[in-house]
Amino acid sequence: MSILLRSECIQCLARQQLNAIPEDAKEEQKLEFLQRLCKIFAGASWEVCAPVILQEINELRRDIFGSIHDYSGEKSHYNQLLLKKEQEIREKIRCVHDPLLKALQYSLVGNYIDFSAVDNVEEEYLEKLLREVEQNCITGEIWERLKQDLKNSRNLLFLTDNAGEGVLDKLFLEVIRERFPQLCVKVLVRGKPVLNDMTMDDAVEIGLQKVAEVYDNGNGIAGTWLPELSPQARAIWENAEVIISKGQGNYETLRLREENIYFIFLCKCEMFCRNFQVPRFTGVLAHG
DSSP states (O other), X not given: OOOOOOHHHHHHHHHHHHHTSOTTOOHHHXXXXXXXXXXXXXXXXXXXXXXXXXXXXXXXXXXXXXXXXXXXXXXXXXXXXXXXXXXXXHHHHHTSSOHHHHHHHHHHHHTTOOTTTOSSOOHHHHHHHHHTGGGSOOOSHHHHHHHHHHHHOSEEEEEOOBTTHHHHHHHHHHHHHHHOTTOEEEEEEBSSOOTTBOBHHHXXXXXXXXXXXXXXXXXXXXXXXXXXOOHHHHHHHHHOSEEEEESHHHHHHHTTOOSOEEEEEEEOXXXXXXXXXXOTTEEEEEEO
């Protein structure tokens, strides 16, 4: 059996949900929520992971409390914040010896904008990460292999993660298309709102369709969970020769797959930092 579920992820989900119980909820609602939440954890298969469980928890929250947190304000704020910086960052990418590496470093930094894994997303810290993109030193065999695969392929699939960072992903895809013009680039965003993950509305807001064909994946899981992809998204997946997967959520749902997947993300959780043996907010490029 493939084991995707981690005990630390259950602990993290439990802590998040306990902290997010509405203050004005009735005692009966709180008790029912906690009892049913425990049942979700107890019944979770070891073959699923935190993003899949979160979808069930969100359904529970809607059932008991009537709604879940709406991140549309936060998403639009960071979309607009990065759009204002877009041209400045584009010029910084263009003026270096290796624009592809520089664009990847900026794309990595954008993964900080994660309202699930980061307790307090701060603009000042994001600015610091943007000033210090070179600290994400991506070199070695995997980086060389990615470039070779991009050169030798015709179909690239890019899996997005959070809103805001999508502006930096767009710049990365711009450079990819210029360097590898034979590539047909397709992007999958979330099919329904979940956390501050990118949806089609966010993609339109930042102009992502200018650099790639953009499709939604048909579901509201905070990752890419193949059993729930729409038929269209599944066909795009199966046709891809190279897949670039952005963010921890996509890594969690896809890390045991055998397709040609390159994972790029910042390590934001203690478990990820320990597994990759890096400090928090370090950029990682992994394969398989």
